[in-house]
Amino acid sequence: MGKEVLNLLKLEAALDLRQRAAWGGMLLYVVSAVYVCHLAMKDALAGTAWNALFWIILLFAAFNALARSFQREDQGRQLYLYTMVHPRSVVLARALYNALTMAVLSLLSLLFYALFLGDEPLSRADLLQFVLAVVLGGIGFAAVLTLISAIAARAGNGIGLMAILGFPVILPMLLAVMRASQLALQGAPWSDAGLLFLALAALDVVTITLAWLLFPYLWRD
Amino acid sequence: MKHWWWKFLAVALVLAASITALRTPLAPAIVHVEPATLQPGTRHAIEVLGYRTQFVPNEVIAYIENGGQFVPAGRVDVIDDTHARIHMYVPEGLREDMSDLLVTAPGAGTMRLFDAFYNPVKGSGATHDIAAEMTVHHRKGFAFPNRNLLYETIRNLNFHVPMWFTMMMLQTVSLVFSILVLRSGAELHDRGAVAAVHASLLFAMMGLVTGSIWARATWGGWWTTDAKLNGAAVTVLIYLAYLVLRGSVTDRAKRARLAAIYNVFAYVLMLLFIMALPRMTASLHPGSGGNPAFSQYDLDSSLRPVFYAAVLGWMGIGAWLLNLRYRLARLEILQEDARIR
DSSP: OHHHHHHHHHHHHHHHHHTHHHHHHHHHHHHHHHHHHHHHHTTOOOHHHHHHHHHHHHHHHHHHHHGGGTTSSOHHHHHHHHHHSOHHHHHHHHHHHHHHHHHHHHHHHHHHHHHHHOSGGGGGSOHHHHHHHHHHHHHHHHHHHHHHHHHHHHTTOOHHHHHHHHHHHHHHHHHHHHHHHHHHHTTOOHHHHHHHHHHHHHHHHHHHHHHHHHHHHHHOO | OTTTHHHHHHHHHHHHHHHHHHHSOBOOEEEEEESOBOOTTEEEEEEEEEESOOOOTTTOEEEEEETTEEEEOSEEEEOSSSEEEEEEEEOSOOOSSEEEEEEEETTTEEEEEEEEEEOSSOOSOOOSSOBSSOOOOOOOSOOBOOOTTTGGGGGGHHHHHHHHHHHHHHHHHHHHHHHHHHHHOOHHHHHHHHHHHHHHHHHHHHHHHHHHHHHHHHTSSSOOOOHHHHHHHHHHHHHHHHHHHHHTOOSHHHHHHHHHHHHHHHHHHHHHHHHHHHHHSOOSSTTSTTOOOGGGGOTTSSHHHHHHHHHHHHHHHHHHHHHHHHHHHHHHHHHHHHHHO
8 A cells, every 4th residue: 555655646747747737837837826816906905805815816726736636637547547456556656646736836825925015024033933824724735635636637627616516615625724823923822832733733734634544435437 | 192292392482483583572772873983072963863763761770881990971952753853962081982871761671782883082081071980771672683784684694594503413323324324334323414414404505595595695795715615615515526426336235335435524524614714804794703602692692592493393394394204215115125035
């Protein structure tokens, strides 16, 4: 199982390397979104609004990035994949790969966001906490959206359906990370934020476990 | 008859609970005091406004309670049924920030206005002018608790909360049907799951409407940002999305399986959300964010039996709705099978 997952992870990475445009697309999406916000908001952002806007951008970036997770392969290749490996390995590898992707993408988003919309709110923040919240949030989005993306792809109805299915289930995650990052921005002590981070990590684990449990029912036709 | 008794029971419970909820009078209570700040060590003349009270001259006794100490009033002038003036000396050394007002009279019972007065000067306990023992009268007759801010809206407890309980029950039934779909793939189970979701959405809408009216009356807005309310919104959105997902797949077996997977996934995440998160954030809603649930208001347990009857009754109505739709689905499946043969 572990080896299967590792091989599948390598396959994902190889596929992504082959289609470098996809990564470029994801990044460009974030940069454009950030720049639009920069043009619209100028410097009128206080801490809370700065935080909220960042998460909204990241949320949409996650939907955009993960929509292709199960949509890029055709039926034939899917069938081939599932005869070779256990479906649970497939979903675990996808979830882990997506988590990695989102962790990197959210850090890059933070970089661009701070560049264009100002890093003034970060000056009073516990930076380690904020980065941890961003990474955990990115992983959480990936955990939730992996299975949602698989369902939407199976239903044969692209990103529109994914947004409808994804928004309500991602809301708990979104509210929790927004709260965690807000606490980090206020420079809250670890004793306050620790429990929230633990809850976030637990939520990530539960979500991936659910995807792992449910996926075998999904791939069969 | 043997099989329908529970439907009669449900209707009877809902009718009985609803009529009782609307017709039971509120217990008499003190709703306003003036002034609301105490100056320890001075005499006070406190104007008191009652709701549904019948103050009788010479029978009304009043106390101020602060940190377990009772300060008796010197004299109570009754102006009319609902107005009285309390003359009293407030001793120095009261311990707590807030004091309660207690007004008691034979027949009317003891009325307590929680946190009636603010006490700007704190000490370590009054040493004189306190009552060793308090006179307590008990009210006769059945009445709902009459509490600050809630007043008459407390009746809504018997409508608002049962809706959410019933909704959660139906969603759990739908979850069980969805798990059965994943195990068996039977169409009947899928139809059962969607029937439960339809019924649960009806109760969710009723819960939202009753909640919104209640929020307007007590909090001043039709909708507020609150953990409990977010939970309700997420729940409704999830099940609407479930219906959209079903609508966008035409193949029946595939639709059943996809919908079941989404249902299980969303149900577990929703459960985590509405159980865990409200406890972490501040909330206005009773039963979350450190707020006690309604049991604290129900000092003499008069709400409890009506509330339980309402919950059981509405759950029965929900089960009836589900039962009807499930049987209809079974008939439709049978009819289709017959046509194919």
